[in-house]
Amino acid sequence: MSIPAGRAVRAAVYNRFWHSMGGGERHNGMIAQVMAADGVEVDILGHSDVNLADLGAHLGLDLSGCRYVRIPDRGEEDLSVRSGEYDLFVNGSYMSRVPARSRKAAYLCFFPTPFDHDMAAWRKAAVRSAGPLLRGVRPAVDxxxxxxxxxxxxxxQWRWSSGSAVLSISPGSERVLRGDFGRPGAPTGTSLRILDAGGETLAKIDVGAEFVAHEIPLPESPTGTEITLVCEPFTPGPADVRELGIAISRPRVTDADESPRAKVALRFPWLLRDPHDLAWIDRYDAVMANSDYTRGWIRRLWRQEADVLYPPIQVDRLHPAARREKSIITVGRFFSPGLGHAKRQLEMVQWFGELHASGALPGWTMHVVGGMEDSQKPYVEQIKKAAVGLPVEVHPNAARGDVERLLSTGSVFWSATGWGEDERRKPWTAEHFGMTTVEAMAGGCVPVVIDRAGQREIVRHSIDGFRWTEPDQLMSFTRRLATEEELRTRLATEAVGQAQHFSDAAFAERWRTIAARHHLYEG
Structure with missing residues (x-):
């Protein structure tokens, strides 16, 4: 795709998490690489110190045609203003709600978050019942x-200020701002000044690590007012470079002159849907989902159409070995069930144990591979305990080269993400796409994966792998692959070919199609 003659398009690709250098960052970085190759002047925006050459080398990208710009982390409004400096603003930061002000804008969604996704069931019911009755009532605090x-x-729940932050207060008399103020995780407390619209001090309070309830009387105003909360900010650390001031939880306003409907909203502000909850998405010309599964939930939760831009997979890094080991591989970050995106490694080890005990897999081994944070060490110990006496090796925080070697020499790949979860109620617990499945296929492993979510878009049942709904099926398919070498060879060959549909080259073609459809280069 070419740039309109006579001018260069200036674009920005924003991600809060460049320093983590994960799959999401490669997804964003590939957009930047392709745009630079198309003649776009590309700035990569982030909040942490990042060496662009190191970032590119780690992610397998050529970012030499881009420029990295570190920007202050002062909240979404500041970033929204900054986006207006560009012809095209690409926002690929997970759960970001920045309203774009650029001429053209594209939003990359890894999964849509509903406004009430973590509400208790009774609160969800109350919101949905009371919502129509309170329509037109605006939050007293915005x-x-x-x-x-x-x-x-x-x-x-709470929200952090950036050191200087504004609250908008509804009109009224005899108003009192109530809220819980704290500084969880901060090294020290701070003195908070609350200023009126004219800059006069309304109150000073000391804020410590724990949340403490405070009441601040407000001046009468028939039109509403804005107050500013000012304090000395701090930066949490090298992995979180935000400038944080204070956190406020449960802000609300009491007013003696409010109507009955307004009083309900004042007492229970969570009954009001956030009026800005989805308004920001209308500022984007293109919304892109990382899978058709994600696109379906964008339609359902956001009432928004989206294009599918699958993640770019480095399939050329995997070189299928001619001689395969009798091994089953599973790859995924170690998460204890209940923390959301659990990969179910413990259950898979137990299922392998059943197969091993039955004598169905003579001479076969299992490799359990994944990243591990310190908080997940107890879960990994559970897995190791379950593996005692079995030909199972657990590889926490394995080097990338070791992972690729296992995927290029193993025979079968297992995935069980989402097993035991109610996908309709908790869709974020499923595999939104399945990058490691594609990598395993590129390496010549036959995938045997759960028949849910993004895995359905990758694995064609009985053509290049198997999809299962119950563990008994997983074990049955694995027995067949262990005993029918011709079947295993045929499916592995098809799997290698299928993986090419998610290559870097395929990604570039999909991006250019989306850019042309939405005229993103015609700022």
Whole structure:
């Protein structure tokens, strides 16, 4: 795709997590690489110190035609303003809700997050029942510039300020701002000043690590007002370079003159849907999903159409060995079930144990490979305990070269992400795409994967692998592959060919088709 004659298009690719150098970062980085090859002037935007050459080398990308720009981490409003400096703004940061101000914009979605995804069931029911009754009632407290996205869970949610942040307060008299203020994880406490619209100090409070309830009387205003919360910011650490001020939880306003409907909203502000919850998405010309599975949930949760831009897989790094080991490989980050995207390594080791005990896999071994954070060491110990007495090797934090060797010499690849989960209620627990499945296929492994979500778009049942719904099927398919060498060879050959549909070259073609369809280079 060519750039319009006479001018160079300036584009930015934004991701908060460049420093983690994972699959999502490669997805974003490949967009930057392809645009640079198309003649676009590309800035890669991030908040941490990143060496572009090191980033490219680690991700297997040529980013020499791009420029890395570190920007202050001052919240979404600041980033929104900065996006207006570009002809094209590509936002590929997970769960970002930045309203783009560029001439053209594209949003890369790894999975859509519903506004109530972590609400208790009774709260969801209350929101959906009370929502129509409270239509037209605006929140008494609204977040202006200088705030980060919500954090926390069901028990408590909060939002961090950037050191100077604005709250918009509804009109009224005898108003009192109530909220819980804290600084969880900060090295020290701070003094918080609350200023009115004219810069006069309304209150000063000391804020420590724990959340503490405070009440701040507000001046009467028939039109509403803005207050600014000012304090000294801090930076959490090298992996999180945000400038954080204070965190506020459960902000609300009481007012003696409110109507009954408004009083309900004041007392229970969570009953109001966030009026800006999806407004930001309308500022993007193209929304891109990492799989058709994700696209389906974008339609359902966001009422938004999307194009599919599959992740770019480095299939050329995998070189299928002519002689294969009798081994089953599973690759995925170690997560204890209940933490969301669990890969179910423990269950797979137990299933392998059943096969081994039955005598169905003589001479076969299993390799359990994945990244491991310190918090997941107890879960990995559970896996190792289950593997005692079995021909199973556990490889936490294995080097990339070792992973590729295992995938290029093994025979069968297993995946069980989403097993035991209710996909309709918790769709984010399934494999949204399945990059390691593609890598395994490129290496010549025959995939035997759960018949859910993104795996259905990769593995063609009985053509280049098998898809299962129950563990008994997983074990049955594996027995066949272990005993029918001709079947295993045929499926492996097809798997290598199927993997090419998700190569870097295929990605570039898909991106250019999307860019042309939405006129992204015609800023």
């Amino acid at each position: 977040f202006g510039i200088g705030w980060y996205p919500p954090e926390g869970g069901r028990v408590r």
